[in-house]
Amino acid sequence: MPLVTIKPEVCKGCELCVQACPQEIITMADTINTKGYFYAKVFDQPRCIGCRLCAITCPDVAIDVQVNAVQYQYFPY
């Protein structure tokens, strides 16, 4: 099963990942991070298909996707 991890402290709340997810399983939290942004979270992980569109879309590299024990990180730095 794919595992999506969204780092709350890296997220700036742009909601692009919410729009990108074909499964519509990402939403915004109702609490803010230390920067003052509402951050994205996955609310129905079992429905994730591991497409990685969320990770590719995120301009701040806040999302990691693990599929079949392979960790995908885009533009790691």
Ligand code: SF4
């Ligand atoms: S990997 Fe695909 S299905 Fe899973 S949360 Fe990201 S965009 Fe949605």
Ligand code: SF4
């Ligand atoms: S695309 Fe990235 S920065 Fe924007 S809401 Fe999603 S996780 Fe946060």
